[in-house]
Amino acid sequence: MIQLFHIFKTYEGNVTALSDITLRVEKGEFVFVTGPSGAGKTTLLKIIFGSIIPSRGSIIIDGRNYLKIPPRDVPPLRRRMGFIFQDFKLINTRTVFDNIALSLKVMGMGPAEVKKKVWKALSYVKLQHRANFGPRVLSGGEQQRVAVARAIVKEPAILLADEPTGNLDPDLALEMMEIFKEVNSRGTTVVVATHDRSLIKRMNKRTIALEGGRLVA
Numbered sequence: 001m002i003q004l005f006h007i008f009k010t011y012e013g014n015v016t017a018l019s020d021i022t023l024r025v026e027k028g029e030f031v032f033v034t035g036p037s038g039a040g041k042t043t044l045l046k047i048i049f050g051s052i053i054p055s056r057g058s059i060i061i062d063g064r065n066y067l068k069i070p071p072r073d074v075p076p077l078r079r080r081m082g083f084i085f086q087d088f089k090l091i092n093t094r095t096v097f098d099n100i101a102l103s104l105k106v107m108g109m110g111p112a113e114v115k116k117k118v119w120k121a122l123s124y125v126k127l128q129h130r131a132n133f134g135p136r137v138l139s140g141g142e143q144q145r146v147a148v149a150r151a152i153v154k155e156p157a158i159l160l161a162d163e164p165t166g167n168l169d170p171d172l173a174l175e176m177m178e179i180f181k182e183v184n185s186r187g188t189t190v191v192v193a194t195h196d197r198s199l200i201k202r203m204n205k206r207t208i209a210l211e212g213g214r215l216v217a
Contacts (some may be wrong), residue, residue: 001027001158001189002048007057009043009213017043018054021212025191030184032200033193035210042086044210045160048191049083050074062157071145079107084161088143088201090135091152096122097131100150107154122150124179141168148176152183159183161192165199177203 009018018040025031033041045061046052050066059066065213069077085086090099100121104114122128125145135143144164151159161180165173172210177199184190201206209217 001025001029001062002191003060003127004048005056005058007044007047007059008055009040009047010055016213018047021057021210021213021215023208023215024199025189027189028184028187030180030190030203030205032203032205032207033191033210034195034197034200034207035216036195038212039098039210040213041195041210042162043213045162045191045193047084048158049081049160050078051083070162079103079154080157082154082156082159084144084147084151086158086162086166088135088147090143090146092135095132095134096127096138096146099110099135100153103150103154113139117153118149121153124152124182125149141172144168145176148179152179152188155186158189158191161190163192163194164192166195173199174202184198 004021004023007018007021010016011192021044033044035041044050047054048061053067064077066077067125092125097118100118101114104117118186119128125148127142127145127149130138130142138146148164159180165176173196180192208215
């Protein structure tokens with residue numbers, strides 16, 4: 001499903017974020033990416049998502065070379081992925097419902113189907129009662145759950161999550177992982193970046209460890 005070959009990423013100022021990363025994530029797997037701050041976790045996820053282009057290397061997503069496909073084919077490929085950003089990236093001028101519905105509308109889905117899917121996603125994260133609220137009045141944990149609902153509403157083939165439990169207490173963090181397990185059980189490949197070692201231990205899933213931009217375990 002996801003294959004990376006000798007991925008390097010260097011930012012302006014000769015700052016190396018990733019160095020010679022080669023890894024494979026099978027279809028339907030649930031994988032953690034861990035490591036200290038600055039290890040390269042976020043960069044790795046964004047490279048898989050296609051929002052960052054590596055300096056060197058190859059990326060194969062679902063059998064296609066991400067860096068060599070025609071530009072017109074990139075949006076459909078990215079629509080098959082959901083990304084939960086560390087800083088939420090919610091639109092404060094829109095309701096919770098509209099934030100979640102936006103990607104479905106961009107795909108051209110009809111109003112009835114949009115409504116059905118959004119309410120289903122809201123039920124997963126237990127936020128039906130917040131559907132008509134704006135993000136500004138939500139707690140950090142609630143905003144995080146909206147971000148999760150927005151990512152899973154498309155029923156993506158791949159779900160990428162960058163520190164999705166960073167703003168949640170331990171009980172809510174476990175609830176979030178149960179949501180990811182449910183999504184994974186339906187066939188979605190799940191990759192979660194986190195520094196929470198206790199959570200990783202409880203979940204007992206394959207773990208990819210980064211340190212200083214290198215794959216160490």
